[in-house]
Amino acid sequence: MEEKIRTIVGPAPSPKTGKGFTLPFNVRLMRLGFRHLGAIAPRLVSKVASKLFFTPVIRKRPEWPADLLSSGQAVRVPFNGHALHGYRWGGEGQPLVLFVHGWENEAAHFQFFIQEILKQGFAVAAFDAPAHGNSRGQQQTNMFEYSLAVGAIFKHFGKIHTIIGHSMGGAASFYRCAKTPEIELENLVMISSPTDIQGIFTRLKQTLHISDKVIANMQNAMHHRFNIDRDIYDLTQLWNKVNAKRVLLVHDKNDIVVPCTDAQRLAEVWSKAQMLITENYGHNRIIREAEPIKEVVEFISQA
Template sequence: MDLALATAGASVRLAAAVSPRWGAAVAMPLFAYVARPRPVHADDEPTMSRARRRTVRIPGVDRRGVDVETYEWGAGSRTVVLAHGWSGRASQFAVLVRELVASGFRVVAFDAPAHGSSAGRRTYLVDWLDVFAALQERHGAFEGMVGHSFGGLATLVGVAGGTVSERVVTIAAPADADLLLSQFQAMLRYSDGVSARMRERFVERYFPGESDPFAWLSSVRRPLPAGVPLLVAHDDGDRVVPFAEAGRIVAANHGARMLPTTGLGHNRILASDVVLDAVLAHLEAPVRTPAPVARLDGPGVVTTAA
């Protein structure tokens, strides 16, 4: 455990000794905090330098507005959106970008708030959903979406809630937001009492007025619309997101296809030949049953139009 994490955990536990509510008050800002962005790897710089860069403005977790850096390669009407994970950035998809462009897709990626070249220091899943909405307004329906890790969960939640994408791929993704809160508790080693207060604050902060936002922040409790093909890739040695999460996603989404790997971990899986080939095959395969258009009338309220 590094010094910053140990110090943060000690601060939460010290406050919790007075009251679990105080402990949660100290922990909550840490939950949305993102460390300084990782640099672009030298091997990925040529791909990123060829991107057409733009921005989209979204409300952000503070609802004050934040500009999100977007990247676009290729041309045509077949748009594939790539969503990176927590502490990631768009450049992690550089190898996949090259493969997709060579196959004739228009590829769009972004740096979420507090990530990569985008502004801010705090963010949460609602920002990914707002970016999806902004990109959909710009590009129309997506041919496919590929989400890594936290971005995979955001993609599942987004398409289940109204983002229109013919196909979905998740790579090393958690099945729901419950896992994220549980992992945060394990990292900072605070009590179950603080955890309960944290969940209350989480709902108040990000989903005011919602009785159970965890119902729609879950690919298990709210799967993809019928007819949206799903490929789930996950490494059995992933130390960040447990391999069992992939099984939960597949079990909840009828017809989903599982691609297990070995020896690739949480990040190297993004550039694996076997994964790249599977992603391309999935995105180019015909969709047998047209997907119904799901419309999100409000957080957690979904209606389906024929």
């Protein structure tokens, strides 16, 4: 994969998939309340919006294939007074690939990816992020804490060959690599990942009809609690601090969760970053379908 930017097109979406997105009734009800309460009780609205924003919804959990699960070793990494739960496959001498899942997903969403990576002779580790899957010692989390979890996993293993992060998992991995010079990677792969983190708050504001003051209160509370640097809001400013030899950005051009422009902005400023633009794979299907998986596996196998 020598080209700077490549494109692959998947099967056309079904007519149902092509229909416009409609906000759920409960979200429409909340935005009505936020619109009227925001002006008179911004602190209250900030607290409620923060709880919604930083609490992952528990969704139907994917089942691990029995043979894959039985061949892995259960791993627990202490974190934040609790533990990150995950699995490891492969021998100690094999280069280790770490999978970091997205918001409201868990490690099992990577099962198709993991099986293909193992065929190439890599060892694999995959964990449930804080407040996700089996790592539910807490109810809330955020991208900064996600990134700290990646740092804890790195310290546990000591060396990681490749990180493959999906959505928020890719952004958190990028940020932790930028803030931790000790993390040296052969490959960093970011799939459907946001780079304009301020844009996430902007989309939240537009969806829930909350004010700039409420957003500012949410961010200030987050900064006060976690002592977060302001550089977290634009990841394109941190590319030169990431110690990865090869970088691949994978994004669907019609992703409705994270716009493809987020990946394009990073590719424009990061000369070593190659970009794979897909079409018809969306935000989540992209980590389950054979063609995108094949492209990523080939990329990391070249190193």
